[in-house]
Amino acid sequence: MKVLVVDDDEKILKVLTAYLEKEGYSVITARDGWEAVDKARQLGPDIVLLDVMLPSLDGWGVCKEIRRTSDVPIIMLTARDDEADRIIGLELGADDYVIKPFSPKEVLARMRAIFRRLQPASRRDGGERxxxxxxxxxxxxxxxxxxxxxxxxxxxxxxxxxxxxxxxxxxxxxxxxxxxxxxxxxxxxxxxxxxxxxxxxxxxxxxxxxxxxxxxxxxxxxxxxxxxxxx
Known part of the structure; x- marks a missing residue:
């Protein structure tokens, strides 16, 4: 699975990339908003980890642009601990958010929770649902x-x-x-x-x-x- 990690903090990019690749994911990175939008559209990631504070276009703007053409899962990465700020991203179509500082293990747990929600419903008789x-x-x-x-x-x-x-x-x-x-x-x-x-x-x-x-x-x-x- 492909993960697009968007953050202008080089340390965070390196830590998340190393951890996710160790877990078997293919990682794409972007350091500013419009680069993130372009890579999301061109490379079709399975999930996006999106920082809020970005150069050129902030994370809320990136979320809005991605949602124009895609329903790819989005997890916001935010240092803002204010509820109103967090809710903005959710109302723009993000699926979840993680507050900085965070551990890569927490991010992975949130990703896996979203992937479980993406699993189709099972039916033993194979019938219509x-x-x-x-x-x-x-x-x-x-x-x-x-x-x-x-x-x-x-x-x-x-x-x-x-x-x-x-x-x-x-x-x-x-x-x-x-x-x-x-x-x-x-x-x-x-x-x-x-x-x-x-x-x-x-x-x-x-x-x-x-x-x-x-x-x-x-x-x-x-x-x-x-x-x-x-x-």
Whole structure:
């Protein structure tokens, strides 16, 4: 698998490159924002590790540019410990973030959690796995979503959230439960990031801010799926 590591800190690039190559990954590096965008488009990495503070184009801008053409998983690497700053990246389509200073082992664990979310659903009988709500159709075999017949791209986190909601219609999930089930870890302080993923998912499902159909907020608790649902 190819990993694009984007950081202007040479030490971080060397440490992550050495560690990931030791784990069997092929590593591509970039030191500024537009170089990262070009390499993401030309080389097709399987995942992007993206620093926020970059020359020429910051990490948020890089994330936005990549999301114009690709749903490749993105993990933001940030020295900013402010929740508002972290949420910006998630709302632009990042799947996760790691706060600096970090250990390469933590980064690898986050990568593996995302790759597990990318694994197709298994079915012993090899049959069709289709989940529906309203005009939204989720095909678990191809991991694809269509809305009224139109394909809609989802990030790995958005896909897992929608799959979870569709598999448990009407069940209320707290933010901490969602982050644990979808991202394979549950750290207090991280659960508010679910709101950003839900916001992005609602947009893709065609919801307006004033009428967020399908995924309903249960104030003080979390979220649940509503609407006509079929399995």
């Amino acid at each position: 289709i989940l529906k709500v309203g005009d939204a159709v989720l095909d678990q075999n191809s991991r694809s979503l269509t809305i009224a017949g139109t394909p809609v791209e989802l990030t790995p986190t958005e896909y897992k959230l929608l799959e979870l909601f569709l598999a448990h219609p009407g069940q209320v999930f707290s933010r901490l439960q969602l982050i644990e089930k979808v991202q394979d870890y549950a750290f207090e302080g991280y659960e508010r990031t679910v709101d950003s993923h839900i916001k992005n998912l609602r947009k893709k499902l065609g919801a307006s801010p004033d009428e967020p159909h399908y995924i309903k907020t249960i104030y003080g608790v979390g979220y649940k799926l509503v609407g006509e649902q079929h399995a």
